[in-house]
Amino acid sequence: MNLRKTLLLSIGLLTVFTACKKDDDFGEEVPLRDATEVYEEDIAEIETYLRTHFYNYEAFQENDPYSPENDQFQIVFDTIAGANSDKIPLIEMVESIVYPFDGVDYTLYYLKVREGLGNEVHFSDQVTLTYEGLSVADNFVFDSAVNETQFNLLTVGTQLGVVTGFQQGVIQFKTSNDFTINTDGTVTYRNHGIGAVFIPSGLGYFNQPLDGVPGYSPIIFKFNVFKRTILDHDVDAIFSYMEDLNKNGNPYDDDTDGDLLPNFIDNDDDGDGYLTRDELDYAEYIIMMGDPEPVLAENEFERTRVENNGQITIKTVIVTDRNDDGIPDYLDKNTIPLP
Template sequence: MKLRKILLLLIVVSTVFTACEKDDGVGDVVPLRDAAEVYEEDLIDIETYLETHFYNYEEFQENSPYSLENDEFRIVFDTIAGDNADKTPLKDMVNLKIVPFDGIDYKLYYLNVREGLGKEIHFTDQATLIYEGSSTIDNYVFDSAVNESQFNLLTVGSSSGVVPGFQQALVEFKTSDSFTVDDDGPTSYHNHGIGAVFIPSRLGYFNSTLEGVPNYTPIIFKFNLYKRAILDHDIDGIPSWMEDIDGNGDVYDDDTNGNFTPDFLDNDDDGDGYFTKDELEYSQYTIIVGDPEPIFADNEFESSRQENNGVITIKTVIITDRDDDGVPDYLDIDTIPES
């Protein structure tokens, strides 16, 4: 799947993209151009597209946003012309966020058709969704998944992740809040996020060639976001999103014990000789599908959930601070686990 982006840790740190799965539709790279110059061209391309295209909002508005009918809604873009000359352009409907990347503040436009009523998705999570990727040049579809697919949003070492523009858009949406399993097997998700994102090439594939899409081309992803799985990359009990200590959206620059291993890959975050997982407390809840969600304590966070035959098991981590100094035990070298 071309949505996946395989990057080595060194590449992540230096923010130089290199595609490596040619049989996945990503071809050879070409010589690098100046990123600022390319961005200027991309922004003109994207904003022109937003001014001259609309989506099938009238079909969505036929029903209430969170109706069962809209659970199956799919975004379709078309040109504002002829019979569609009076349609509202995307430019009047999209949201904008600024994404700092490699020294440039990129404008990332995204279309929030429906935010979703489920869980927030973190930039380190795994997402389950359907999607379609296309070019802004001619709407050429270079990738799609009509059946639910899973993607890790964060690239770690040689594991696959997604391009930054897609990651940054998904975190603005929420998952479904419920689902039903049809008699013939398929799962129907309800009240999930539905949207699209318009990605400058530097936040996409930049100088890598996609099949049917020239390099340095802005791209679009439409998506329906169904589920999340909270990831704990070092299996230390702390969800990876919580290891972004400074809250800047980058887990690679958080290294509490200064051992040159980011906290989210370090199983002894404070370097006190005790495993992080032993400096935490844990709890577990069991509910039935459709039951109210459990209420967590202020220092308690969901670490995983599993559903089996209508029974949902939710595991949580409890962040303790036994000496009340404002530093969690697992980050406090002066506090050792209780025996």
């Protein structure tokens, strides 16, 4: 699938290079151009598309966005012309964020048909979804998954992630909060996020052509977001998204001990010789289905939840600060684990 993209870790920074699951997914690379110049062309093309196209919003039940019928909704884009000349353009329906990347402040537009009622999706999670990739120029479908598939949103080593624009679009949505396993083994999800993101090539594949799509092409991804798995890449009991200390969505620039290993892949974050997981406390709660949820402390978060015959076992992590200096023990060289 073209959606995957491999990144290299170099001196604590994330650097894009062109690689994918199959060698024949991409065409021959074209010469590099100035990223700012390309972005100006891309954003003009995207905004023209947003002004001249609409989606099938009339088929979506706005009065009950989380109706069972809407769970089956699929976004379809079309041109505003002829019989469709009175449709509301996408430019009046989309939202946007500004995402700084490689020296350019990219505007990333996304269409939130519905946010979803389930869990928040983090930039470092694994997600289960369906999707379709289109070219802005002609709506050419260059990639799709009609059956649910999984992607890691963040690339770590040889573990492939996704292009930045897709990652930043998906995290604007939430997962399903309910599902049914059908007799044929398939799953019907309910109340999941439904949307699309319009991606300048600098947050996509940049100079790398796709099958049927030239290099430097802005693209669109439509998606339905079903599930997320929160990842802990260094297995230190701190979820990877929590190790983005400066909250900029890039965990590669958070390196507390300066050892060129970002915290999220460093199992001794403060470099004091003690493993991060040994500088934390842990708790466990057992409740029955229907019982009130345990009230967690401000410095406590749920790590795992297992249900068995109506009994729920919740395991939590407690981030301690034993010298009360405002720095968690696992990030503070001045504290060591209790014996």
